[in-house]
Amino acid sequence: MASATEFSVPRSALTPALYRVVARGRETADVVTLWLESLDGERLSFRSGQFNMLSALGVGEVAVSVSGSPSDPGPLRHTVRDVGAVTHALCSCDVGDVIGVRGPFGTDWGVTGNATPHDTVVVAGGIGLAPLRGAVEELAAAQREGAGRVFVLVGAREPDQMVFLDDLAEWEKAGVVVLITVDRPAPGWSGRVGLVTTLLANAGFDARHCRVLICGPEIMMRFTARALNELGVDLASIWVSLERNMQCGLGWCGHCQLGPLLLCRDGPVVNYLEASALMNERER
Amino acid sequence: MSVGASVVLRVDDLATLITRLSELGYEVKGPVVRAGAIVSGALSGVGDLPKGVHDEQGPGEYRIAHGDDDHLFDWAVGPSGWKPEFFPPHDELWRARVGDGHVELVEIPDEPRPLAVVGARPCEAAALGVLDRVFIDGAHRDTRYVERRENAFVAVVECSSPAATCFCDSMSSGPNIEVGFDLALTELDDDDGHRFLARVGSVRALAALEGVAFVLASAVDFSARDAVLEGARRRMVRHLDVDGLAGVLARNLEHPRWAEVAERCLSCGNCTLVCPTCFCSDVRDATDLDGDVVRQRTWSSCFSVDHSYLHGGAVRPTTQSRYRQWMTHKLSSWWDQFDTTGCVGCGRCVAWCPVGIDLTEEAAAIVRFDGVTSVTRPSVRSHL
Ligand SMILES: Cc1cc2nc3c(=O)[nH]c(=O)nc-3n(C[C@H](O)[C@H](O)[C@H](O)COP(=O)(O)OP(=O)(O)OC[C@H]3O[C@@H](n4cnc5c(N)ncnc54)[C@H](O)[C@@H]3O)c2cc1C
Ligand code: SF4
Ligand code: SF4
Ligand code: FES
Numbered sequence: 001m002a003s004a005t006e007f008s009v010p011r012s013a014l015t016p017a018l019y020r021v022v023a024r025g026r027e028t029a030d031v032v033t034l035w036l037e038s039l040d041g042e043r044l045s046f047r048s049g050q051f052n053m054l055s056a057l058g059v060g061e062v063a064v065s066v067s068g069s070p071s072d073p074g075p076l077r078h079t080v081r082d083v084g085a086v087t088h089a090l091c092s093c094d095v096g097d098v099i100g101v102r103g104p105f106g107t108d109w110g111v112t113g114n115a116t117p118h119d120t121v122v123v124a125g126g127i128g129l130a131p132l133r134g135a136v137e138e139l140a141a142a143q144r145e146g147a148g149r150v151f152v153l154v155g156a157r158e159p160d161q162m163v164f165l166d167d168l169a170e171w172e173k174a175g176v177v178v179l180i181t182v183d184r185p186a187p188g189w190s191g192r193v194g195l196v197t198t199l200l201a202n203a204g205f206d207a208r209h210c211r212v213l214i215c216g217p218e219i220m221m222r223f224t225a226r227a228l229n230e231l232g233v234d235l236a237s238i239w240v241s242l243e244r245n246m247q248c249g250l251g252w253c254g255h256c257q258l259g260p261l262l263l264c265r266d267g268p269v270v271n272y273l274e275a276s277a278l279m280n281e282r283e284r
Numbered sequence: 285m286s287v288g289a290s291v292v293l294r295v296d297d298l299a300t301l302i303t304r305l306s307e308l309g310y311e312v313k314g315p316v317v318r319a320g321a322i323v324s325g326a327l328s329g330v331g332d333l334p335k336g337v338h339d340e341q342g343p344g345e346y347r348i349a350h351g352d353d354d355h356l357f358d359w360a361v362g363p364s365g366w367k368p369e370f371f372p373p374h375d376e377l378w379r380a381r382v383g384d385g386h387v388e389l390v391e392i393p394d395e396p397r398p399l400a401v402v403g404a405r406p407c408e409a410a411a412l413g414v415l416d417r418v419f420i421d422g423a424h425r426d427t428r429y430v431e432r433r434e435n436a437f438v439a440v441v442e443c444s445s446p447a448a449t450c451f452c453d454s455m456s457s458g459p460n461i462e463v464g465f466d467l468a469l470t471e472l473d474d475d476d477g478h479r480f481l482a483r484v485g486s487v488r489a490l491a492a493l494e495g496v497a498f499v500l501a502s503a504v505d506f507s508a509r510d511a512v513l514e515g516a517r518r519r520m521v522r523h524l525d526v527d528g529l530a531g532v533l534a535r536n537l538e539h540p541r542w543a544e545v546a547e548r549c550l551s552c553g554n555c556t557l558v559c560p561t562c563f564c565s566d567v568r569d570a571t572d573l574d575g576d577v578v579r580q581r582t583w584s585s586c587f588s589v590d591h592s593y594l595h596g597g598a599v600r601p602t603t604q605s606r607y608r609q610w611m612t613h614k615l616s617s618w619w620d621q622f623d624t625t626g627c628v629g630c631g632r633c634v635a636w637c638p639v640g641i642d643l644t645e646e647a648a649a650i651v652r653f654d655g656v657t658s659v660t661r662p663s664v665r666s667h668l
Contacts, residue, residue: 013424014377014567014581015391057382058577060569083595098387100380245593247567250424251621254564254584255591257613260534260620265423 013250016055016100017042021093022075027163030082031127032091033067035075036101044076044101047108048134049213049241049269053249054078055100056089063246063264064090065131066104069138070112076101079130079163105249107269109213109239111135115147119205122152123224125196125216129154129163131241131268132215136167140174151177151205155196155220158182159189179203196220197227207232213269215241218279225272238272242279287487290501293469293480295356299330300496301439302402308492310400310437313369315362320348322362324369327402334359341447341631344640354478357403357471360447361630365560366408369399370432371415373583377428377567380577392578394428398435400492407450407628409440409464410457411560417622418563437488439467441480444512449631451522451644457628459516467492470509481505522631524644525651526615532651533616537608539656541649546604548639553585555633555641556610561626564591586610611643 023035038044044052046066055061068077082091093099109132111120120139122132139150152171156162159182172178179199181192192199196216212228214221221240229235242263247253249264256263259278261270285291293301305312306328316325317334327333336351339359346363380389416433419426443452443459452458461468466489470481481501484490556562566584569577584591587606592599600606618626627643634642 012377012391012427014579015389018387018389020385055569055579057380057387058569058571061567061579096385098382098385100389243594244599245591247565250426251422252419252424252426252563252565253567254586255566257609257617257621259612260617262621 013102014248016053016061016102018098019076019101021095021097021099024093024095027079028161030091031079031163032082033077033079034090034093034099035077036099037075038101039098044104046070046104047112048138049108049111049131050104050106051131051249051268052076052078052101052103052105053246054080054086054090055102056086056093057098057100059089060086061100061102061247062086062090063105063243063249065241065268067130067133069134071138071141072134079127079133081127102249105264107267109135109269110211111138111213115142115145116211118148119210120148120150121203121205121210121212121228122150123196123200123212123214123216124152124154125220126156126161127163128214128216128220128241132213133164133167135213136171136176140171140176143175148210149177149205150175151203152179153196153199153203154178154180155199155216156180156182158184159186159191177203177205195223197223200224200227200231210237212238214238218242222276222279225276235276236271236273239269240272240275240279241268242270242275243268285484285490285493287484287490290481290483290505291493291498292501292505293482293496293498295330295354295478295480297496297498298402298480301492302327302329304495305400305402305437305492308400309398311397312400312402314401314403315357315359317348321346322348322359323364324362324366324401330356333357333403338445339447341449341635342640343449343634343642344637346635355444355471355473357441357469358445360443360445360450361405361407361632363558363632363636365558365630365632366401366404366412367415367560369401370412370429370436371419371563371583375428375581377579377581379572380579381575382577394431396432398437399432400437400439402439404438404440405630406440406442406458406461407452407455407630408560409438409461410452410455410628411630412438413464414561414622414624414626414628415563417624421622437466437492438464439469439489440465442468442470442509442513443516444471446516446520447631447635448521449634450520450629451524451631452629453517453520454522454524454526454644455625455627455629459520460513470512472505472508472512474508474511476504476508479505481509522634522642522644524627524629524647526625529647529651530616530619532654533612533647536650536654536656537612539650539653541646541653542604542608545607545641545646546602548641549603549607550639551587551603551606552638553587554636554638555643556585556587557583558632558636559614560630560632561614561628566590586613611646614643615647
């Protein structure tokens, strides 16, 4: 049986806790969701938008957002896209395997415990829905309790790259406005075709009084923010989740710098007013 | 005697202090001459200190010279500094044995003997203060660093002979030191002889001075110290005007000077390697001969392409973007991130740059033409 380790001195913040994969589900050809339980029986308390450092032991450690909801009492949930050595090892985990978890780290979407009477618009590109999934769960629950309306707009490159299809259907059933689109259709796709920005104008949210949460490639976030601004959304009401190389999550390794920000500490979720100048900075 | 007291030590008394520190259980280290440079090394006595040794430094230049005087600290800074003692270049953090659905993970203890440094420079003590902001004062404390730091005894020797590369006066981190030491020494040599003014900065220093012969310092010793520091300031030829500098750099990210310096910079990372405040590291896994996983933490440099690697490529693929990152971090965004400067003016990056790039000159060039943007590469900065 796995042995959780006793630490006599305070454990270093670089030492992970051990978690066992208790369930695993495939979202797309290269995206896998893992459900994890701590070997110590500890429960990780987090806010939507925060991330953990996940270790595939012997391969390395990477930043991955929590894709579960803080109010979900079940196992810790992460959704990983296989793009390289560590994410491949994580995606290849079987039920019963043990991985390392450190966290949670970083800023959050400001949704957890913060219901508003206004509309909330969630815009995601591809795997960008993973860091937003918990927030949508919370928002949908709040909407049922009388809080503002929720809009979920998702773009994927191709139909088979759309993640969380079951969740999207559930959210729609629960009264969330769900709009999806693909850049390139494929046989069998009868939905919309076009960039996620094309969904904005007719979605029906109140552009003057809403908050918008965006996660996707930087270029997608920039174009989305620009289109929203043209519709009358105040830039200060837009939040984006930014990504940089991260090796510690603690503000120690220096890799996640973006100008004045350490994104593991001051991000990943950043207000667009602050993010826009930095995102547009040519780093070449 | 109490903390805040000042005494005078003769060279023999310094020798006793070194012995005493070692009796107290410290591993005593200080500046020693090795391979043509003054570097940190073990001290068994005063004889190991760089007596009569001086350093000559300039952009891309460092050499030591031997004089016939018997001064022990008439030199500026060597390449190594004290950062490696507190933040090791390579550290092994934990080990895990991975079986079938079974993992045993243990931290690798870090229990070096407490360190006593005799002969750190004021800028080096200031640099440790900068590292403290990163590893101690943030939301997460680096327990390994904290332990080394808290156990260490730091005797600083104020500067009498800054090199041509030094600009600590501009950064308020030298040639004197007022806080952040156990013992602060000033080497004096005048009509009253060769001696050290020693200011006691901690209870630990009181313990270290037990059994060391000394006399209480007088006004004469303090005015001798003033003269040493005054001479040091006069000799400091390099300056950096920090007033408003952080803001100027932050708003000149499209300045043509970045492209110009990138023509010269080799992106070798020497500057980050010698800098006493650079703190970047990589965290990686290795597998040892037993098949155990070992999590390692190793210094890294923002001059490497990997440093900013994201799936799909580096965020800073060019030398221009990397030099700009380094320099704006030191002098500008460090303030945003840690509420302190990232540069203590030690001049190491100037001396150890193979092509002699001088950050004070680069910063001044940008200040001089504040607001200029490249004509050949128009700014793409817009609000959206
Ligand atoms: C705050 C944050 C949240 C994230 N959330 C998710 C998520 O929910 N799901 C998901 O699939 N991915 C997420 N990522 C991206 C994920 O961290 C990278 O895909 C992963 O680091 C790639 O590592 P690799 O070893 O598989 O790839 P390789 O390309 O082999 O990477 C080598 C090394 O480069 C670094 N690196 C490469 N790409 C990235 C990247 N995009 N971000 C940071 N470091 C990188 C890592 O240190 C990695 O170990 C997130 C990244 C950040 C910063
Ligand atoms: S940037 Fe250069 S002068 Fe400043 S502390 Fe680092 S090495 Fe010394
Ligand atoms: S500034 Fe000099 S030392 Fe630093 S990376 Fe460039 S060439 Fe190397
Ligand atoms: S991830 Fe290491 S400093 Fe942010």
